[in-house]
Amino acid sequence: KFISRRNYHKENAALAALLAAFLAFSFFSIDAPAITLLLFVVLGIIDSVFYADAAIGAKKKIKSAWLVLMLVIAGAMIYNYDIRPLMAGADMISFRRVSDLVKKKNLAENIIRSNTPYADEMRLRLASDIFYDATKIEDTEYVKWSLESIIKALENSLDKRQTDFSLNHTLGNLYLRKASLFKSGEDYEKAIGYYQQALLLSPKKQATIF
Secondary structure, eight states: OTTSGGGOOGGGHHHHHHHHHHHHHHHHOOSSHHHHHHHHHHHHHHHHHHTTTTOOTHHHHHHHHHHHHHHHHHHHHHIIIIIHHHHHHHHHHHHHHOOOHHHHHHHHHHHHHOOSTTHHHHHHHHHHHHHHHTTTOOOHHHHHHHHHHHHHHHHHHHHHOTTOHHHHHHHHHHHHHHHHHHTOHHHHHHHHHHHHHHHHHOTTOHHHHO
């Protein structure tokens, strides 16, 4: 219906082109779609204001519908790609600063359960903190829980990204730390397996070779 000649209006052609361009861009990149969409909304508002005198009757309804559609999409995208990652980042900062283990555990669970577009990167950062905290925190129950929880989360991520060097190398580190703290031969074997896979993916990485 939208592309049929009888329903075509030149006033919304520019907005249709912008929407198509945005969808094409979003398909290939999620780095900053909210910024692109904000530009799209601004252009749409300018278009609506510029043609305010001509926008009467059915044309006015079409423009209003476009504006509502853009605002809804913009709000959803900004929330998903900006606000939610910022909230996860705030949890990450709090995790590093807080000393109470109950609060630390709750924050870790929030980060692990997060499903933002950058969730795997946040889990890798959390894994690095847990790796180093494991030798500083005396509560062995918490240390074991944190290591096992982040290992499980990263292994779930690895199911979708098996050729990811960082995931394999980080899992090797975590299993090695767990094995050294809790004297588990099985964990040593798993650490070696992940290190070997990491070396296959990137043979010249010095940290893994060491």
